[in-house]
Amino acid sequence: xxxxxxxxxxxxxxxxxxxxxxxxxxxxxxxxxxxxxxxxxxxxxxxxxxxxxxxxxxxxxxxxxxxxxxxxxxxxxxxxxxxxxxxxxxxxxxxxxxxxxxxxxxxxxxxxxxxxxxxxxxxxxxxxxxxxxxxxxxxxxxxxxxxxxxxxxxxxxxxxxxxxxxxxxxxxxxxxxxxxxxxxxxxxxxxxxxxxxxxxxxxxxxxxxxxxxxxxxxxxxxxxxxxxxxxxxxxxxxxxxxxxxxxxxxxxxxxxxxxxxxxxxxxxxxxxxxxxxxxxxxxxxxxxxx
Numbered sequence: 001x002x003x004x005x006x007x008x009x010x011x012x013x014x015x016x017x018x019x020x021x022x023x024x025x026x027x028x029x030x031x032x033x034x035x036x037x038x039x040x041x042x043x044x045x046x047x048x049x050x051x052x053x054x055x056x057x058x059x060x061x062x063x064x065x066x067x068x069x070x071x072x073x074x075x076x077x078x079x080x081x082x083x084x085x086x087x088x089x090x091x092x093x094x095x096x097x098x099x100x101x102x103x104x105x106x107x108x109x110x111x112x113x114x115x116x117x118x119x120x121x122x123x124x125x126x127x128x129x130x131x132x133x134x135x136x137x138x139x140x141x142x143x144x145x146x147x148x149x150x151x152x153x154x155x156x157x158x159x160x161x162x163x164x165x166x167x168x169x170x171x172x173x174x175x176x177x178x179x180x181x182x183x184x185x186x187x188x189x190x191x192x193x194x195x196x197x198x199x200x201x202x203x204x205x206x207x208x209x210x211x212x213x214x215x216x217x218x219x220x221x222x223x224x225x226x227x228x229x230x231x232x233x234x235x236x237x238x239x240x241x242x243x244x245x246x247x248x249x250x251x252x253x254x255x256x257x258x259x260x261x262x263x264x265x266x267x268x269x270x271x272x273x274x275x276x277x278x279x280x281x282x283x284x285x286x287x288x289x290x
Contacts, residue, residue, distance in 0.1 A: 027045035065084065105183055152186045239279060
């Protein structure tokens, strides 16, 4: 979540399916629908990349950006809000606006944390919803659906039914153990529920855009869910046995899942996440509204 030298960022676009494309640059994956009615984009990465992203879109169509959707409030997905909202409204869950407006310290209530300042007024979503909203553009009913208390308490996933694509935001990532923002109202169980819904309800050949990583399929989502359930069970068993967080780290209880350990969320950091979630450690300063 560090802001790097954006002049070196390479922007790539790949078609996912139907009207939907994936744009990769820095930060969270951007998904966008491109068609006769214009462009609907999902997330917008970092502010210094906004003009370059707009140029890529203009190189693909003469139609305008009609709507911008935020999957959650983290700045690697929303930092371009102010720039894009000059031309098109930003849509997000109620809690995304609240958290952008207030600032805070996203993190796992342990070693993973990042101070964020309140966003400027022009970056706040001007259209918010509590459960879901549907955008009727480009020949399909683009459904934006809230999943409470997963990656954060303001998560939404975006379904493109005619294109057979879903953008899962950071409720599914491919970089390894996920970052679950406990301070921002997230939970392991909420992430499991969100990912299980996709795996159970969508067509077997649906294309999945993760919050970070390559275009995926339902088998990838199922493996992700299995990892979450298994690691949660192991830490829960250790908690019930009276083991401390330090003991769990020393005993390397997530060693069977070491391939998931990464530079961002290591095995120890994910043990912290699971332990803090299971023992009810809470962040402060915000009341959840699901």
